[in-house]
Amino acid sequence: MTYPPLAVTVDVAIFRLLNGALHCALVRRDAEPFAGALALPGGYVHGQEDGTLEDAALRVLRDKTGVETPYLEQVASFGDMVRDPRGWSVSIAYMALIRPADEVAEITQREGDRLHWVPADETALPEPLAFDHARILDAAIRRLRDKVEYSSLPAHLLPEHFTLPELQAIYENLIGRPLDKSAFRKRMAEADFVTPVEGVKRAASHRPPQVYRLKDEARAVLFNRVL
Missing domain, CATH: 1.10.10.10 (Winged helix-like DNA-binding domain superfamily/Winged helix DNA-binding domain)
Incomplete structure (x- = not known):
């Protein structure tokens, strides 16, 4: 039996405190679709390499940003036939929390303009995000803020x-x-x-x-x- 192709990706909302305010990391895409647009760090699940979805998310974080985090939480899944112009795709969204340590400054400096730290406010993004990443970021922000009090x-x-x-x-x-x-x-x-x-x-x-x-x-x- 021939199965239809289906892209499975992981996208990660990375949160940290910057000058006392919650910020999220975005990267600028260098390939189509949405070349030049800001997006959450993400990538395909590697079936022969990633043992679990969390393994895939940690690999994407390391490969795309150099960020290591002890705390990673799955937020939700997003999938339909229009979120990616290349066809049907599913994204498993995660949020990562990192501490305001010197290593983060070093990561940002090493990555040059790849990491863009923006206020964690989906209504005040500097520009439209690629794919449906504004919706994913909104879900991650709400998950974090909803769990703060408990x-x-x-x-x-x-x-x-x-x-x-x-x-x-x-x-x-x-x-x-x-x-x-x-x-x-x-x-x-x-x-x-x-x-x-x-x-x-x-x-x-x-x-x-x-x-x-x-x-x-x-x-x-x-x-x-x-x-």
């Missing part, structure tokens, strides 16, 4: 080591409102997804704050109630 996702955007005030600040940044300090710390203790870094405290003029790290960088913890 998961550990915001912590995956922080440096490897952080303080509880820094953790609370990133939650308040993404939620858009202040949180009660005592209630926040109680919720973090109940969720039990951070652990103290023994012997490490942040320099301060008064009492040095304890430094923490994630217990599991590759997994998000869901809370039993919202913040």
Whole structure:
């Protein structure tokens, strides 16, 4: 039996904090279709190389951007006969969260103008995106923002080591409102997804704050109630 051709791709929305605001990485396509247009990093699934869809997404991230991330989450699938002018295609969309470390600056410098960090706001994109990537980006942004109040996702955007005030600040940044300090710390203790870094405290003029790290960088913890 002859089966009709069907393209299967993965596309990744990479999020990081830049100057205190959530940003997403785009790349400029150098081949048709949509040559010269901005797009999410993506590529075909390699049937003989990729053991899983997540393997494909991690390979695309590494090959297209040089970005390595401990946190990757599948967002949704998108498929129809018009999203790609070459014919029927399916895209499995992922979101990746990376910390604001020096390595990201080095990646951006090494890639030159290939990586474009834009505010994570689908209504304020600098120009139309290739394919249906604006729709995919919108879904990824909504997934991230919807999970902020009941998961550990915001912590995956922080440096490897952080303080509880820094953790609370990133939650308040993404939620858009202040949180009660005592209630926040109680919720973090109940969720039990951070652990103290023994012997490490942040320099301060008064009492040095304890430094923490994630217990599991590759997994998000869901809370039993919202913040």
